Every structure is written in C-alpha cells, then in structure tokens.
C-alpha cells in the first residue's frame with residue numbers, strides 16, 4: 001500500500017518506520033526543517049531504541065518531504081500523526097490536525113480513493129470535523145474524490161515505540177464504511193498475522209500471539225484512547241496516594257504494590273510509586289478529557305483527583321528534602337535524570353523539570369545529569385541557572401542532596417559509596433524507589449524513598 005504520514009514526531013516516525021519495514025511504501029511529511037534534514041539523511045531526530053536500524057533497512061520504501069500536496073495524490077492511506085497539545089484551558093488544540101487535513105485535501109485528485117486515518121489523540125467528534133474540512137476543501141477545489149475516514153488511536157509507549165508498533169496488545173479502528181475497515185485491515189495485516197520476520201533488535205516477545213483487531217465506531221475509538229490513558233494515569237496516582245499513607249503508618253509501598261498486583265484483577269504493572277507521571281500524554285490527555293466532559297456539564301472527580309495527587313507528588317519530594325536539609329536556600333541539589341521516564345530523551349512535562357523549577361524558586365542551586373536528555377533540557381531550561389554535569393560523579397561534587405528523578409538502568413551501575421563521598425552531605429531522595437535502601441545506607445547515604 002502507499003501511505004502518507006503527516007507529522008513525523010514520536011508516533012509518526014515509529015509508524016513510518018514500522019509500516020515501511022512491513023513492505024508498505026511510506027512518505028513521511030515533516031514541516032520542521034531541522035527534523036526533515038535529519039530524516040532525509042536516515043537519521044532519527046529522536047532517541048528511540050531500534051529506530052535507526054529500521055530507518056536504514058526500510059530506505060527503499062521510505063522517504064521524507066515537506067510536500068504534502070505532492071505526496072497525497074498517489075496514496076491509499078493518509079495518516080495524520082501531528083501533535084494535539086493542550087490549550088491554556090486544557091482543551092486539545094486541534095489546529096495542527098485541521099491544517100494537516102486541509103493540506104491532505106489539497107493533494108487529493110478526482111477519481112482517487114483515500115482513507116484518512118487519524119492517529120493523533122483527538123477529542124470526541126474530531127474525526128467528523130476532519131471529514132467536514134476535507135469535504136469542504138474538495139468542494140472548493142471542484143475535486144471529486146472518494147474519501148473515507150478511520151480513527152486509529154495509538155497506544156505505543158516512548159522508549160518502546162517500535163516494539164509496541166510491531167507487537168501491540170490490540171489495534172483499534174473506528175470507522176463507518178466497509179472500505180475504511182478493509183483498508184485498515186490490509187494496512188495492519190502483517191501485524192495482525194505476525195507474518196513479518198522480526199528485526200534483529202526487536203525480537204517477537206516470548207508467548208506473543210496475534211493482536212486482536214477491535215472494530216468500532218468513530219466516537220468509541222476516540223473514547224478508548226482517552227479512557228486508556230486516564231485509567232493508567234489514575235492507577236499510578238492511586239498507588240502514590242497509598243504510598244503517602246504507607247509512610248505515615250510504616251508500611252512499605254513496594255511490598256504493598258506486589259501484594260495487590262498479584263491479584264489479576266489489579267495486575268502488577270503501573271504500580272510504581274514515585275514522583276508521579278509526566279510526559280506529553282497523561283497530563284494533556286487527562287486535561288482534554290476533563291475539557292470534553294465540561295462541554296457537557298459533566299464532572300469527572302476521579303480524574304480530577306488523579307491529577308491533583310500527581311501534582312502533589314512533586315511537592316512531597318521537596319518536603320522530604322526540607323525535612324532533612326531544613327533550609328533549601330543556598331543548598332546545592334543534584335538531580336539524576338531529566339527525561340520524563342527512562343528510554344527516551346523526551347522531557348515534555350517531565351517531573352524532573354518541575355523539580356528543577358521548584359528548587360530554583362526556593363533558592364537552591366541545581367545541578368543535573370541525564371544520559372540522553374541534556375541537549376533538550378538545555379533548550380527548555382535556557383533561562384534558568386542550571387549546571388549540566390558530564391556524569392553522575394561530577395554531579396555529586398559538593399551536593400547537599402541528590403534526587404533520583406528518572407530511573408535510567410545505567411544508574412544501577414553507580415558506585416554509591418563514591419557518589420556519597422563526593423557530596424557535601426550524603427542525602428539521597430529516591431523519587432522512583434530505584435535503589436536498594438539498605439545498600440544506599442551502607443554506602444553512607446541518608447536515604448529516603450517514596451512510601452517506604
């Protein structure tokens with residue numbers, strides 16, 4: 001099949017690389033000239049395991065341009081994967097989706113058959129709105145094309161993007177015409193049937209079977225995406241709320257999470273207490289869901305509470321620091337990890353960045369380290385007086401405390417005793433319950449985790 005993907009960010013790139021690996025012909029449209037230049041050199045603008053191997057392997061079937069109009073004419077599928085960032089009131093900003101829809105319609109030709117696939121996470125009713133924009137643009141141009149629309153929400157996790165693309169838990173398609181459903185089935189056939197040879201860096205997970213294809217209506221598909229993210233976000237907020245009480249009563253949240261997670265109705269995943277959730281999606285998607293509900297005069301107290309608990313987690317970490325150091329003004333605080341989670345260089349809504357801002361506001365001097373996210377952090381934090389350390393040991397020099405904000409596996413190899421020795425005061429606040437408390441204490445640290 002011939003596919004045009006508009007918006008080559010985390011989702012668009014993973015989709016472009018995966019679909020071309022699966023023998024489809026893909027044109028990726030990216031309007032950011034810097035990203036486009038890298039893509040045209042088969043380099044990835046983002047850090048994502050396995051992506052460069054597949055970019056290289058799919059070279060013949062994958063190209064990148066900024067010419068949407070030129071690419072669309074011969075496409076069977078036009079996939080929109082642009083950002084849907086939050087507006088000030090929490091609502092999803094659909095200006096990029098609408099612009100992409102208009103550009104796609106500008107490229108369609110009379111007699112052509114196209115399936116527009118909305119991959120971006122969009123509020124209820126957006127698919128209908130996109131269809132309206134396309135129909136209107138085609139009418140203005142006097143073009144008679146056969147256009148179908150499908151909602152195909154994406155559930156990939158950053159840092160696992162290609163694995164999640166090739167071996168998804170499920171594929172959701174919302175559509176209203178048989179043609180759209182059939183095209184999406186053909187698009188995903190190699191994944192549905194697992195008929196491809198797995199790339200060497202992304203072997204098929206043990207016991208992985210065929211993913212179910214859920215075919216539903218447009219509105220339900222849009223809702224599935226928001227409901228999934230909201231549920232995951234509130235699962236984390238739930239364990240964080242329990243963690244707070246564990247601290248008060250002297251229980252250990254890791255033991256509690258294990259004890260409840262073995263009940264299959266609860267499940268063990270997404271029960272890691274800590275600094276709370278960040279990233280480009282949980283914060284924006286929970287806000288967007290509340291904004292949709294508000295349009296109907298409906299309240300969603302559980303989701304509101306999940307957001308409030310999440311904000312409180314950042315403050316709780318700072319309070320822990322205060323309880324040990326008493327005064328933050330003039331202290332040197334090191335932050336280990338800046339990405340919103342390990343395995344990615346994405347710092348959007350990262351809890352670590354919230355900590356940097358709060359600590360600077362309170363008069364502390366902040367040093368940071370991250371194995372991959374420092375270049376992006378420098379751009380975002382450019383106004384703030386932050387020291388970027390080349391490695392964790394340099395970070396530790398002279399620090400009054402270190403906060404572990406992102407649980408990078410490489411931090412597991414750290415010589416904690418050496419780290420403690422370099423500090424002014426060996427205080428370790430483990431914002432992800434990553435280190436073994438006993439080992440940290442034996443290494444000389446005053447150690448505090450979350451909920452234990």
Ligand SMILES: NC(=O)C1=CN([C@@H]2O[C@H](COP(=O)(O)OP(=O)(O)OC[C@H]3O[C@@H](n4cnc5c(N)ncnc54)[C@H](O)[C@@H]3O)[C@@H](O)[C@H]2O)C=CC1
Pocket residue numbers: 006007008009010011012029030031032035081082083084096099100103119120121122154155156157158280281
């Ligand atoms: N990042 C993630 O892990 C996931 C994101 N999503 C959803 O997917 C959508 C995209 O997210 P990301 O990939 O993270 O966004 P992103 O911000 O990384 O990428 C979007 C890209 O689209 C480009 N773009 C915008 N308008 C364009 C246009 N008219 N023509 C060409 N390029 C254009 C931008 O320059 C940017 O590179 C969002 O709705 C998000 O909620 C869904 C699942 C996972």
Ligand SMILES: O=C(O)[C@H]1O[C@H](OP(=O)(O)OP(=O)(O)OC[C@H]2O[C@@H](n3ccc(=O)[nH]c3=O)[C@H](O)[C@@H]2O)[C@H](O)[C@@H](O)[C@@H]1O
Pocket residue numbers: 121154155156157158159229232236269270271272273274275276277278279280281282340341
């Ligand atoms: O819509 C999206 O964009 C995506 O959002 C999340 O994926 P992602 O944001 O990449 O990252 P997650 O692994 O879900 O982690 C999100 C945040 O929750 C935190 N988290 C996660 C799990 C946990 O137990 N505890 C916890 O605090 C992480 O540190 C991170 O800050 C979802 O997991 C994906 O299914 C979804 O497609």
